[in-house]
Amino acid sequence: MGVTELGKLINESRQEIDLAKLNGRIISIDAYNALYQFLASIRQPDGTPLMDSRGRVTSHLNGLLYRTINLLENGIKPVYVFDGKPPQLKQTEIERRRQRKEEEAHAAEAAAKAGNTEEARKHSQRAIFITDEMVNDSKELLTAMGLPWVQAPGEGEAEAAFMAERGKAWAAGSQDYDSLLFGAPRLVRNLTVTGKRKLPNKREYVDVKPELIELDKVLRELGLRDRIQLIDLAVLIGTDYNPDGVPGVGPQRALKLIKEYGSIDRVAKSVGLEKFPMDPIAIREYFMKPDVIEVGELRFNKPDERTIMDLLVRRHDFSEDRVKGAIERLRKSMDRTGGSSTLDAFM
DNA sequence: CGGGGAGA
DNA sequence: TCTCCCCGG
Structure with a gap:
């Protein structure tokens, strides 16, 4: 993974x-x-x-x-x-x-x-x-x-x-x-x-x-120039999108290759493009521009004891005493840092 | 993994 | 009080 x-x-x-x-x-x-x-x-x-x-x-x-x-x-x-x-x-x-x-x-x-x-x-x-x-x-x-x-x-x-x-x-x-x-x-x-x-x-x-x-x-x-080179290095070693990397190329050799050639496409030309079952440039582009969204306001609230008990104790057979103890610890820790506040308050 | 009891 | 170790669901 x-x-x-x-x-x-x-x-x-x-x-x-x-x-x-x-x-x-x-x-x-x-x-x-x-x-x-x-x-x-x-x-x-x-x-x-x-x-x-x-x-x-x-x-x-x-x-x-x-x-x-x-x-x-x-x-x-x-x-x-x-x-x-x-x-x-x-x-x-x-x-x-x-x-x-x-x-x-x-x-x-x-x-x-x-x-x-x-x-x-x-x-x-x-x-x-x-x-x-x-x-x-x-x-x-x-x-x-x-x-x-x-x-x-x-x-x-x-x-x-x-x-x-x-x-x-x-x-x-x-x-x-x-x-x-x-x-x-x-x-x-x-x-x-x-x-x-x-x-x-x-x-x-x-x-x-x-x-x-x-x-x-x-x-x-x-000794890499930027994140693109780090991604290129990873693609040589193997990522979730090309798990095998390039056979025979371990971390050390991959680093040497990226430093020597500067980028994955130049390395690919040298070692042979057939070593890449997935297009290395497509993988690089995904790491640079993945599917993400701006997150809205995030809020920390007081724990809802009823629901925690219902989920863990009633539906999933957790021990009532243990969960009660956990909720007590949770309440205390939330109180200390402000039970109900926005995320920005902690920045 | 993490809580907490046993034993030192 | 600390470490070890069993158990949780």
Whole structure:
């Protein structure tokens, strides 16, 4: 997902950041990215996610509730940005992912039947898909919590970056680096309070700290002229729109090629255009001009306790005591930062 | 992932 | 008070 390989080239321009430094700041969070993380990590050892009595997955609601409250308690204003219609460019990749998830779901089932819980967990984590119902419940929860959220016309990541570029948000929040390609001046990764992440294939956990990545610093570190060159670099490595990148070209060689030739079209002429199943210039243009909208006034309101209880406790079998405790924390954090106020008040 | 109880 | 670890739905 996203341009994960780009991270291998980024060192000095990646800085750990204290949560306190984010106090009072708005972060436009890629909702899909966040929900995906919750669905991947909030699981039992055998890979079973949290579910209500009707078998509906609830891991995303659990994660969304507690993480959002944690952010608010630290004075951070999260604004979740939901995906709209994916661009045409992404269609083949979407179909490819759907097929792979189907296979992984079968593999998970088989492993579970064979009693291999580790395998089952691994495969079921790769089989995650986010349903409309999950998205709708998440939006309902956020609204009931008194938080604004944004419906992007296209990619949520693009809209979140646009909000950061326009100063609607201080930074974009995501695990992917795509926000930088979409023009976010700042990207915050690992936006968690008690960051613990499971190491792949191991039982160990490592501490993860929030990190701030600034676009201009990245360009300087890599020695690139502008964002267009960064996009060109990413297209060589592989993006959501050309996931394989150019076979045989890794991050290091891609950087060298962009510096040597200056742009992706010149690189393409050199390495051969047939190495690009998708038109690299079309991908670049999409990153430069994605489908985004100006967001209207965003408002933080008092939490609606009734609706939160109805959604989580009555409909999804959360424990009444736990949710009450969460609402209490939510109320306190909202009071401290001003329960009902416009987004502009925090700028 | 994150809460909170157990045990030190 | 702190760390570890189980459990949430």
